[in-house]
Amino acid sequence: MSRMAATRDGYGDALLALADNPKVVVLEADLGKSTKSLYFRKAHPERTISCGIGEQNMLLVGAGLASSGFIPFASTFAIFTERAFEQMRNGVARPNLAVHVCGSHGGTHTGTDGSSAQSIEDLAIYRTLPNVVVMHPCDDVSTKALTMQLPELGGPSYMRTARNKTPVLYDGRENEIKIGKGVELIEGKDVAIIACGVLVHEAIAAAKTLEEAGVSATVVDMHTLKPLDGELIESLAEKCGAVVTAEDHSIIGGLGGAVAEHLISTRPVPMERIGVQDRFGESAGAEEMLEMMGLKSHHIVDAAKRAIARKA
């Protein structure tokens, strides 16, 4: 049984580990207990700025700090970052100020809080902004590894983390995690399953089921949606001839959109997208939500078979 952990804990651990850099500051909007920035706050209250329940102000306070040489990390729920989208667009991305935004509790996997809290569009909207790096890691180790790389980035970023625990994949494998580089977790030749976040685990389960049916599937953890690892995607399209994307996010504009946009101009192959079908969620358990939204491993298996069947 593998260790279970939530990606948001990896974020909290990373902030604490980054605290040796005196330029690192943390901004909160009354959800530090949830996003796990509270670890940093407890250790370094002098470099933690409470912005109250005011996300628009928080992002621009971050921009002001970044323009003055600091490295601000601002977190709240993914859904509430969206309230400050224009601040992110005009105040952070446009002047290319290195504010690092973390939206926790992303996706329908957030569960019983219901549809208002289940951001299913964050990855899509932030991906449209020039200069912004967009990430959605699948376990606490990779979340920590990615967060630790952000101070060197020199530009803004958005990272979605998840509320609930998932299996840990990368214990002892931190060095494999690089911003902008997908990780090939399973190698196969018939279909490439490209997943992010919570659905990486579903993709792995799907590959095992497919293997039993005699189908050899590659599984990639595409933790960075932007910049997209186009080289890896093209090579997988070449090798496997069919692609399935999987994400706990709208099928519009997220990982599926990014991969489709890339392949259509490079190496078009039959492709299926697993994601939320242009609808809102509701209150239910995390696993129940994945089932309801069509995001479980058996949905990925079916999609893989459809994609393979469409090969010329």
Added chain:
Amino acid sequence: MGEMSISELEEMARKCRIEICKMTHRAQAGHPGGSLSEIDILCALYGRRLRVQTSNPKWEDRDRFILSKGHASPGMYAVLAEMGFISHADLESYRVKGGVCQGHVDMKWCPGVDFSAGSLGMGLSFGMGCAVAARIDGSSRNSYVMIGDGEMQEGSIWEAAMSAVHHELGNLKLFVDCNGIQNDDFCEVQMRMFDIPAKWSSFGWAVKVIDGHNMNEIVGAIEWMDTISDRPAVVIANTVKGKGVSFMENNPAFHGAAPSDEQLVQALSELGVSA
């Protein structure tokens, strides 16, 4: 640079008004009204107070000036040219492809600009971030911000207003250019704001109300701000939109409209330029 006298500041403002009219006329676009209402305050701030280095615009320990009402960029560009951050020839690049004088002030394009503006309600939060940074750095530098009165209709202004007091940012100084006019009409028509000083007082700011075109009062208000160190300070400056050009004064049409050829001649004449 030595301290500028009141009459020197007034003369600087007159020259800037001329440039504002010329810039918007040349571009046949832009925002002369709010540039003319803010310009006396900008001249006093730059001429009398801001610790900045024209030879090193990115000097880390400079005072910050954040023009949140970034559409009033002609006023700021005129002042930056007077100060020597940019040349007077650069003013001809206002709204022109590749020019340092972008439509709205932009820190990525123009030397001496500390904030990329354009969207109302953002500068006060940014200025607060600069003020927090100064505090963590242990620096005495200040963060000055200017917003418009219509801009106070943006909810995010009040997020920042509450937050800056909570953090006791004595190094954050705000000017509100109360010219009474916004894009579509008078503020009284669009969205009444009632007792503006009382609003800021109730949030916990130190508040002073002045005539934003009286250079003595402006300089006095800047010196008053220096005395406030335990909380943010705001100067509510009552101004006239289009101040200095008769047909623009208090005229909503000149929020975002350029003078015609004939109007430019008249404006320059009123500002003491012989034909």
